Amino acid sequence: MALTGTFLCLFLVIHLLGNLQLLLPADRARASFNWYSHLLSGNVLIKLIEWLLFVSILAHIVYALLLTLRARKASGRGYVYDKRKASSTWNSRNMGFLGMIILLFLVLHLKDFWYRYKFGNLPLDEQGYTDLYAIVVAAYEEFWYVLLYLAGIAALGFHLLHGFSSAARTLGLYHPLYSKVVRVAGKLYTLAITAGFMIIPVYIYFNKA
Amino acid sequence: MKIHLKIWRQDERDGPGGMVSYTLDDVTEDMSFLEMLDALNGVLIGKGERVIEFDHDCREGICGQCGLMINGRAHGPLPHVTTCQLHMRSFRDGDTIYIEPFRAAAFPVLRDLKIDRSAFDRIIQSGGYIAAGTGSAPEANSILVAHDTAEAAFDAAACIGCGACVATCKNSSAALFVSAKTVHLSLLPQGKLEAPQRVNAMIAQMNAEQFGPCSNTEACEVECPQQISVLHIARMNWAFNKSRLLGRKG
Numbered sequence: 215m216a217l218t219g220t221f222l223c224l225f226l227v228i229h230l231l232g233n234l235q236l237l238l239p240a241d242r243a244r245a246s247f248n249w250y251s252h253l254l255s256g257n258v259l260i261k262l263i264e265w266l267l268f269v270s271i272l273a274h275i276v277y278a279l280l281l282t283l284r285a286r287k288a289s290g291r292g293y294v295y296d297k298r299k300a301s302s303t304w305n306s307r308n309m310g311f312l313g314m315i316i317l318l319f320l321v322l323h324l325k326d327f328w329y330r331y332k333f334g335n336l337p338l339d340e341q342g343y344t345d346l347y348a349i350v351v352a353a354y355e356e357f358w359y360v361l362l363y364l365a366g367i368a369a370l371g372f373h374l375l376h377g378f379s380s381a382a383r384t385l386g387l388y389h390p391l392y393s394k395v396v397r398v399a400g401k402l403y404t405l406a407i408t409a410g411f412m413i414i415p416v417y418i419y420f421n422k423a
Numbered sequence: 424m425k426i427h428l429k430i431w432r433q434d435e436r437d438g439p440g441g442m443v444s445y446t447l448d449d450v451t452e453d454m455s456f457l458e459m460l461d462a463l464n465g466v467l468i469g470k471g472e473r474v475i476e477f478d479h480d481c482r483e484g485i486c487g488q489c490g491l492m493i494n495g496r497a498h499g500p501l502p503h504v505t506t507c508q509l510h511m512r513s514f515r516d517g518d519t520i521y522i523e524p525f526r527a528a529a530f531p532v533l534r535d536l537k538i539d540r541s542a543f544d545r546i547i548q549s550g551g552y553i554a555a556g557t558g559s560a561p562e563a564n565s566i567l568v569a570h571d572t573a574e575a576a577f578d579a580a581a582c583i584g585c586g587a588c589v590a591t592c593k594n595s596s597a598a599l600f601v602s603a604k605t606v607h608l609s610l611l612p613q614g615k616l617e618a619p620q621r622v623n624a625m626i627a628q629m630n631a632e633q634f635g636p637c638s639n640t641e642a643c644e645v646e647c648p649q650q651i652s653v654l655h656i657a658r659m660n661w662a663f664n665k666s667r668l669l670g671r672k673g
Contacts, residue, residue, distance in 0.1 A: 281636045285594035288635030290528035294431070294442050295521035297495030298591050301645035307593055309638065380639040386661025388654045 215281070216384035218274040219377050223403070225267055226374075230410045236350065237417055247350075248343040251331065275317065282310055305372040306380070312373040319366030326353055354418035363415045371408035378403055424450040424511065427519040428463065430475055436533050442521070452512035456499065457482060457489060459511055460522075477536035484508040484648065487583030490590065491536055492523040497587035497646040505585060505648045525590035529597070529632045542632040543584050543600060550624035551604045553613050566612050579607035581649040588643035588651075594635030599643040601629050602659035603651045609662060619666035626663055 232254075235246045254260045299307060330336065331346050339345040353359050378400030379393075387393055426447050433440030447463050454462070457479050464474040480488035489506040493499035499509040514520060524532050529542040568576075582603035589597050605622045608614030614621070637656060644653045 281594075281638070285596075285635040285638075288528050288595040288633055289593070290526055290530075290595070293492060293495060293523055293526055295429075295492075295495045295523065298497075298593065298642060300496065301591055302593075302640035302642035306638070306640040376639070383639050383653070383657045384637075384660055386657055386664050388657035388661055390654060393654060393657065 215274060215277050216381035218270040218277070219381045220385075221266070221270050222274065223374070223378065223381075225263075225270075226407050230407060233414055234410065236347070236414050240421075244339060244345070244347040245341060247347045248339050248345055249341065251346045252343040255331070271320070275313070278310060278313055303376065306376040309373060309376060312369045315366065315369035316373060319362075319369065322362070323366075351418055351422075354415040355422040357419070360415045360419045364412055367408055367411045370411070371404050374404040374407060375401065424452065424514070424516040424518075426450045426459070426511070426514065427517070429519060429521045430536070431523045431532075432475070432535055433532050434534065436531055436539075440532065442523075450511050452510065454511045455482065455507055456491075456493070456509040456511065457507050475536065476534045478538070479507060482507040485583060487585040490525050490538075490585045490587055492521075492525060492590060494521050497525065497591040498585075498648060502645070503648055503650050505583075508648075525586050527586075527589045527595035527634070529595065529634050530586060530589065538586075540584070540586050542634070543586065543597070545632060546597070546601060546625055546628045547604060549628035550617075550621040551608070553608065554617060555613075557613065568611060572610055576607045576610040579603045579610070579651065579655055582607075582647075582651050583649055585648060587646045587648060589634065591642045591646040592635065592637075593640060593642070594638055596637040596643075597629050597632070597634040598637035598656045598659070599647065599651055599653065601625050602655035605662065606655045606658050618662055619669075622659060622662045623666055626659075 232250055235250060236243055238246060305312065327346070327350065330349060331344060336344050336346070336349065339347070354363075379397045382393070382396045382400075387396060428445040428447060429442045430445060431440055432443045445463060445466075447459065447466065450459055450462065457477070460475060460477060467474050478488045478490065480486040482489070484505040484507060487505075490498065491506045493506065493509070498504060498506050500513055501509055522536065524530075524536045524538050526532075530538045530540055533539050580603070582600060584600060586600070588599040589595050605618070605625055608621065609618035639653070639656070641653050644651065
């Protein structure tokens with residue numbers, strides 16, 4: 215979980231940095247974003263990373279399911295009166311639930327953008343690149359779609375808030391000072407990732423023609 | 424004080440059980456929680472009923488024998504105390520208190536509030552010791568141990584094995600207990616040599632006993648009477664991962 219999670223955290227940074235081009239003025243954003251998408255789709259190294267990404271997501275899900283089954287078996291009969299939630303954070307106890315929301319969000323995300331880009335029949339822009347920008351903007355101009363996105367990103371944020379420092383502990387970071395540093399870094403990372411991914415659909419929605 | 428109690432009663436291991444209500448008068452705030460249960464048992468004996476069975480020994484907070492789920496929290500509402508160090512002054516007249524045994528598949532209920540924690544003993548037997556005969560106590564300064572290292576080892580060794588970490592964990596993980604037992608030995612010169620074998624053997628036994636996986640919620644540290652830090656879990660993970668990478672499993 216920790217290794218695949220760390221890799222996915224790294225991917226999110228790269229993904230966000232690429233997507234920030236969507237915040238540029240419309241004409242520049244279209245040219246830049248479509249060129250960037252074309253560059254990624256034609257690169258062998260990126261194809262390898264794409265496969266690694268799919269394998270990581272799958273491994274993360276399968277391992278999470280196995281651990282959940284093991285935990286259920288270990289818990290035995292539950293308590294009649296249970297106040298254990300007072301001793302831990304909500305998100306740390308509900309990583310599986312948050313993960314399911316993220317998975318649903320991911321399926322929607324891949325269907326609407328990745329699948330359409332790879333296998334759909336999209337128009338070309340002035341440079342002759344597939345116009346991914348057009349379908350992204352069309353999607354983010356829908357209010358319900360923006361809301362759905364914000365909910366998905368919020369779930370991702372709560373997942374990362376626990377997952378980042380949890381991964382460090384599973385990998386064995388035991389130094390008290392560095393553990394605190396990682397905890398703070400995890401909060402800053404989560405804030406940057408969630409705010410970054412949330413700003414994009416909101417910005418496009420409020421700047422629609 | 425008048426206290427209403429709802430207590431888990433179970434006649435035999437793996438048998439059915441349920442919450443039974445009792446009301447106890449004349450409870451004083453100076454009574455410890457276990458003395459309150461003693462008083463209730465006195466009443467039950469007077470009525471000719473079977474007493475409520477629960478684990479206890481030193482009643483000084485150091486043996487780790489007592490352990491109850493009180494109002495849904497391991498060892499009750501106070502932070503970092505054992506059940507025996509909880510006093511009735513933490514409750515108010517007319518309160519209803521729910522008392523249940525620590526729950527986990529690895530801790531089967533034997534009767535009422537008494538559980539079988541021998542899974543912990545088997546984990547210790549799998550590697551929680553130093554294999555070499557150490558003889559009688561050596562001269563104190565013959566093996567020098569830095570003060571900070573000694574303190575860190577003592578912090579881990581403070582674990583009394585009560586099982587509150589398992590009882591409060593949503594996964595019923597014993598990671599905090601096992602980490603405390605591996606770390607306190609591996610920090611010291613005598614225990615360091617066998618550290619890779621120890622951590623592998625004890626984690627294997629922990630898994631064999633059907634304790635759950637650790638998902639780092641940190642609830643165990645919050646409820647631990649000895650305030651064992653979750654950083655011990657990280658140190659155990661480091662030792663375990665390192666031994667796997669270097670191929671020194673046992």
